[in-house]
Amino acid sequence: MxxxxxxxxxxxxxxxxxxxxxxxxxxxxxxxxxxxxxxxxxxxxxxxxxxxxxxxxxxxxxxxxxxxxxxxxxxxxxxxxxxxxxxxxxxxxxxxxxxxxxxxxxxxxxxxxxxxxxxxxxxxxxxxxxxxxxxxxxxxxxxxxxxxxxxxxxxxxxxxxxxxxxxxxxxxxxxxxFRRIDTKTITEHLQAIAVAEQIDITPEALQLVAQTSHGCLRDALTLLDQLSNIGTQIADVQVYLMAGTVPEPELLDLLDNISTGNVTACCRIIQKLVEQGKDPSLVYLDILRILKDLLVIKTCPDATELEWQATEKWERLLSLVQHWKAISIQDAIKLLNSSSRQMKQQSSQLWLEVTILELAKIPLPLAANNKPTADPWYSWEYPSDAIAWAHQLLPHLGYRELWEKWNALATINGKKAPAWVKAIEEARFNKQLTTVGKTTSSVR
Ligand SMILES: [Zn+2]
Structure with a gap:
């Protein structure tokens, strides 16, 4: 032999x-x-x-x-x-x-x-x-x-x-x-070896192997070798399993739910990942990595390297980033950073959940599809923020008109912002804005 x-x-x-x-x-x-x-x-x-x-x-x-x-x-x-x-x-x-x-x-x-x-x-x-x-x-x-x-x-x-x-x-x-080798170069090298060794692997899985290795070619080759024993066509799900990494689609779902403040769904996803044996500190690092990607996209519009690395992911990142202001992403990164020490302790799952709950409360602007997030007024400081928000939803209305409506608005439970959101939402469906009573109040 x-x-x-x-x-x-x-x-x-x-x-x-x-x-x-x-x-x-x-x-x-x-x-x-x-x-x-x-x-x-x-x-x-x-x-x-x-x-x-x-x-x-x-x-x-x-x-x-x-x-x-x-x-x-x-x-x-x-x-x-x-x-x-x-x-x-x-x-x-x-x-x-x-x-x-x-x-x-x-x-x-x-x-x-x-x-x-x-x-x-x-x-x-x-x-x-x-x-x-x-x-x-x-x-x-x-x-x-x-x-x-x-x-x-x-x-x-x-x-x-x-x-x-x-x-x-x-x-x-x-x-x-010697520099870390970029994902594209590693993927091309793996592709050539997969052909020579007749390893049946999807392009997405191959790219994932390269990404998982973080610039270390030897790790990528060892993982490919291990995967080649699967016997059937290798898809990305096998790579996630074999490498012990957190599946990207689930991470993006988690970020989606953080963005919309859906706390229950966030907890459910974390629970599922932990049950699959994923290390909470890995999930934590992966969230941090995605937030970094979002910040790069937000601040450098020509992030071509990221675009190359992510095929389906790129589309989802572009959609996610619409939920966030650069300052909110920075706040989220600061928040994660402040709990990095606790993530190394035994109760890391608990700390991960606590941190995610905190993250889900970070104020965010409008969602990509122009539906308001759970409580859009979280991010408002002045009445002008409420006006700008309304103008995004109802661009056919002028600022002067919106200000008039705002000034004429009645409060709900003593607060003007929820009443404003309700009135604007209704106006979007009716395509017209009705005046709701008359009062003055602070923005919140
Ligand atoms: Zn020789």
């Missing part, structure tokens, strides 16, 4: 040109290799799963591939050197996981080995993964070697937490920042 090769290993890039989503780094390193300008030390910085270690190995292969007489950007993958590096058996390419080998003695041993000439290659390459975990003494020991690097030795330091790496080390390395 052939041993199973997981997708993320099978499709690991073999050359710099195959690196996904890191074009500038690939170009710069390729030019350095072609121009023979190899630095003694490189520092690869970036989130996990974005290709740092893969690039370090490609660099090692490129420097040592025996199919060429000098360093090459197209290592063959077949020669003894390439194969030894791929299987981690090369005598001249050493990889050290600093997270589990952080002591000074580990670095001393590596540095000592570096002082000998390469055994069978052009370069000795030393890859230090998670290098921020090294002890201070280990960094000091490394520093001496980086100050006076032996010839034909290349250090590649990889880290997800560059702020923990001493400046003295950083300043002696050529630094490359």
């Amino acid at each position: 052939i041993p199973y090769n997981p997708i993320h290993l099978k499709y690991r890039p073999q050359t710099l040109a195959q690196l996904v989503g890191q074009d500038i780094i690939a170009t710069t390193l390729s030019n350095a290799i072609n121009g023979g300008k190899i630095a003694p030390a490189y520092l690869f910085v970036g989130p996990r799963g974005t290709g740092k270690t893969s690039t370090a190995r490609i660099l090692a292969k490129s420097l040592n591939c025996q199919s060429a007489n000098q360093a090459t950007t197209t290592p063959c993958g077949e020669c003894q050197s390439c194969r030894a590096i791929a299987s981690s058996h090369s005598l001249d390419v050493n990889e050290l996981d600093a997270a589990s080998n952080s002591g000074v003695e580990n670095i001393r041993e590596i540095v000592e080995r570096a002082s000998f000439a390469p055994v069978e290659s052009r370069y000795k390459v030393i890859i230090l993964d998670e290098c921020h975990s090294l002890s201070q003494a280990a960094f000091n020991s490394l520093l001496k070697t980086l100050e006076q690097p032996p010839s034909n030795v290349v250090f590649v330091l990889c880290t997800t937490e560059v702020h923990k790496v001493p400046l003295t080390i950083i300043s002696r390395c050529q630094r490359f920042d």
Whole structure:
């Protein structure tokens, strides 16, 4: 039986040109290799799963591939050197996981080995993964070697937490920042693999896999691999289940009900999500994410990246955003932020419900279809707000006319706003506005 090769290993890039989503780094390193300008030390910085270690190995292969007489950007993958590096058996390419080998003695041993000439290659390459975990003494020991690097030795330091790496080390390395890979690039890459592996998956599900990975290609590939075992066509519902994420349609329903102040429906949705085993703190973060999307749409009309990410969702976001003023979205985000600490406690479901109830009370302007939300006057501060609201509903009436009607309006239970809403609603159906008594009162 052939041993199973997981997708993320099978499709690991073999050359710099195959690196996904890191074009500038690939170009710069390729030019350095072609121009023979190899630095003694490189520092690869970036989130996990974005290709740092893969690039370090490609660099090692490129420097040592025996199919060429000098360093090459197209290592063959077949020669003894390439194969030894791929299987981690090369005598001249050493990889050290600093997270589990952080002591000074580990670095001393590596540095000592570096002082000998390469055994069978052009370069000795030393890859230090998670290098921020090294002890201070280990960094000091490394520093001496980086100050006076032996010839034909290349250090590649990889880290997800560059702020923990001493400046003295950083300043002696050529630094490359690996970025999170955008959803579009990941989706296109997954699409190519799905075709090659004959994985039957809908375009929506594929895009969801990419979104769920938050820019980490390895996570996306691992999830695709896991999904490929389902056997039937993979749809978005399976992705939500497998990834443990909260289904977007239900989140949008929740936001819809928050927007219309429908507290009962909000509680019902949260209850259902919790019963499905969704973590309340995840639901909380997802609501925050949607509010962020709404704020982006509200404040940057050309939010094309969002539009691309969301197909059906985009339509719903556009409809949702009509309910909200930018200031209301900011208030909602502040409110969520104020309960972030409680969300980490055991009673997180309770706090989520309390927060959602509070959110549903944030004053909102008119709904998209021009039907008033539960209590439109929540957002009114002055009579002019009531007039503006009425003018939106009855644009054929002038402001002067509306003011006259407002001044002539009788209150309901001593309040003028509910009477105004009632009168305007009636007028919308009758297409005319009748005067209801005469009195004066404050807006609320
Ligand atoms: Zn080779």
